[in-house]
Amino acid sequence: MLPAATTYEEMVRRFRWAVPEAFNIAEACCDRWADGSGRVALIHLRADGGTERITFDVLRSTSARFAHVLEAYGIGRGDRVAVLLPQGPEAALAHLAIYRLGAIAVPLFQLFGPDALEFRLRDSGAAAIITDDVGLARLAPVRERLGELRLVLNADGARPGAKSLWALAEQANDTYPAVRTAADDPALIIYTSGTTGAPKGALHAHRTLLGHLPGVEMPQELFPQPGDLFWTPADWAWIGGLLDVLLPSLFHGVPVLAHRMAKFDPERALGIMAKHEVRNAFLPPTALRMMRQVVDPARFGHRLRSIGSGGETLGAETLEWGRAAFGLTINEFYGQTECNVVVSNCAGLMPVRPGSMGRPVPGHDVAILDAEGVPCGPGEAGVIAVRRPDPVMFLRYWNNPEATEAKFRGDWLLTGDTGAVDDAGYLRFVGRDDDVITSAGYRIGPGEVEDCLLKHPAVALAAVVGLPDALRTEAVTAIIVPREGVAPGAALAAEIQSFVRNRLAAHLYPRRVVFAVDLPLTATGKVMRGTLRKTLGKAAAGGDP
Numbered sequence: 001m002l003p004a005a006t007t008y009e010e011m012v013r014r015f016r017w018a019v020p021e022a023f024n025i026a027e028a029c030c031d032r033w034a035d036g037s038g039r040v041a042l043i044h045l046r047a048d049g050g051t052e053r054i055t056f057d058v059l060r061s062t063s064a065r066f067a068h069v070l071e072a073y074g075i076g077r078g079d080r081v082a083v084l085l086p087q088g089p090e091a092a093l094a095h096l097a098i099y100r101l102g103a104i105a106v107p108l109f110q111l112f113g114p115d116a117l118e119f120r121l122r123d124s125g126a127a128a129i130i131t132d133d134v135g136l137a138r139l140a141p142v143r144e145r146l147g148e149l150r151l152v153l154n155a156d157g158a159r160p161g162a163k164s165l166w167a168l169a170e171q172a173n174d175t176y177p178a179v180r181t182a183a184d185d186p187a188l189i190i191y192t193s194g195t196t197g198a199p200k201g202a203l204h205a206h207r208t209l210l211g212h213l214p215g216v217e218m219p220q221e222l223f224p225q226p227g228d229l230f231w232t233p234a235d236w237a238w239i240g241g242l243l244d245v246l247l248p249s250l251f252h253g254v255p256v257l258a259h260r261m262a263k264f265d266p267e268r269a270l271g272i273m274a275k276h277e278v279r280n281a282f283l284p285p286t287a288l289r290m291m292r293q294v295v296d297p298a299r300f301g302h303r304l305r306s307i308g309s310g311g312e313t314l315g316a317e318t319l320e321w322g323r324a325a326f327g328l329t330i331n332e333f334y335g336q337t338e339c340n341v342v343v344s345n346c347a348g349l350m351p352v353r354p355g356s357m358g359r360p361v362p363g364h365d366v367a368i369l370d371a372e373g374v375p376c377g378p379g380e381a382g383v384i385a386v387r388r389p390d391p392v393m394f395l396r397y398w399n400n401p402e403a404t405e406a407k408f409r410g411d412w413l414l415t416g417d418t419g420a421v422d423d424a425g426y427l428r429f430v431g432r433d434d435d436v437i438t439s440a441g442y443r444i445g446p447g448e449v450e451d452c453l454l455k456h457p458a459v460a461l462a463a464v465v466g467l468p469d470a471l472r473t474e475a476v477t478a479i480i481v482p483r484e485g486v487a488p489g490a491a492l493a494a495e496i497q498s499f500v501r502n503r504l505a506a507h508l509y510p511r512r513v514v515f516a517v518d519l520p521l522t523a524t525g526k527v528m529r530g531t532l533r534k535t536l537g538k539a540a541a542g543g544d545p
Helices: 008-014 025-029 056-072 089-101 114-124 133-145 165-170 208-217 239-251 266-275 285-291 316-326 401-406 446-454 490-503 529-540
Strands: 040-045 051-055 080-084 104-107 128-131 151-154 186-191 201-205 256-258 280-282 306-309 331-336 339-344 366-369 382-387 412-421 427-432 437-439 442-444 459-469 473-482 512-515
Touching (some): 025 208, 025 239, 040 056, 040 089, 051 056, 056 089, 080 089, 080 133, 089 239, 104 114, 114 186, 114 201, 128 133, 133 151, 151 165, 208 239, 239 280, 239 339, 285 316, 331 412, 427 446, 437 459, 442 446, 446 473, 446 490, 473 490, 473 529
Parallel strands (some): 040 256, 080 128, 104 186, 280 306, 306 331
Antiparallel strands (some): 040 051, 331 339, 366 382, 437 442, 437 473
16 A cells, blocks of 8 residues: 655655545455465464465355354344454454454454453454354353353354354355445454553454555565565454454465464574564564574574564664564554554664654654643653544444543544654654653653663563652662573662663662563563552552562
């Protein structure tokens, strides 16, 4: 979707949205490529180490069978269908079948516990769920409390209370043209991570895929290019896996490597990318920081031409490591579930400034607003906001009109994230409103301090939070996971404090250093700073940590 250009400024001038009145994700991502040529859509790396190549022709015929199965049990336009499956062919087929029907997909993460599943299934009013034995076991404790859930399809076969997806699909017709849907018709509900309250279901239209394309193409160095092959360890249940990788790749006819990683293994990830000649990757910052601990990552070899990263601040240290390890610049980008990939870097078009998440992606109007909704000047911190209408923006929160209304100020969607813009238009992420630390009159974003901490040779992972302090309002507190073989202690804590004080500023260094075995992470790999604040605050108050 991005026009040909040699500079960012030229691309912005030439860009125009092309959103048709009618648009269906299944037709755009599957049917138009299913021409009998055997074009490869998915390369599935199975758990047993085997590999299977799945064509667009197979995606079309099999997703048509899935759609017939759903329709036979009364699922139709507007009905919500949950997808509780790992990264793999069945997940892709389920999504395409749901969009083909005009129903609404509700992707769910397989590691959700019963309470998390029940909330999302109940809130969305899901009429059906497509899952496997793992998901079925997680669903079992709450199944009887979900009165609207009338159909359970199991990819692993028939079980009590669940029908065999594949047995039914084999009996179904393999032709089912995608229903005509308007670009603004609802297509999926993606629930927020719930880091700042109860999860909210962001309802997206079919057009959101078109809205995502510029923000995927930009950090992936003008994707697609001949020979491209995309992979991410991010689960397809999340917007980063589904709409930053899977669906945009299929839209462009580019194959996607599908592989379930039950737990992220940095050495295995490097090996997979090398063996399968992955050319494009979305790697969250936490995954990249784990890769930093691998000795000589270059020994694996690679064919990567682009790496995009988002979800948390990348930091200058990880940026420099990426250049040394892969010989390319990792392009940081920014977005959120409600309005994704609206800011990005692209090293081939513009200089990448360490600590910056880039400039507005062409087609998106992004600003930093103060408390009165007035755009801030260069260097002034404020809330990151995106102007509507915008094709990538959500329609509304499902069943939550009050939260939808609170998300906007006039035509500006308020992200709830704090940022700043420099005089060249580059945006810097400061932190979520509740992550920003107020200490001795200073407003401190955790990202800058965390990036500095990662430069210390003894630090493997780091998180920074503010804890209540009578003198300073909040005290900057660092939670450190030491590198393997490093013994934590008072001497190391003092050394780390001095390290940050000397490299940043006296008001930024951590007044307290806490050592930990690991950091609490959301399912998308973001540090749960709220959990750290709660745990450490309780310990400081004399309770059990």
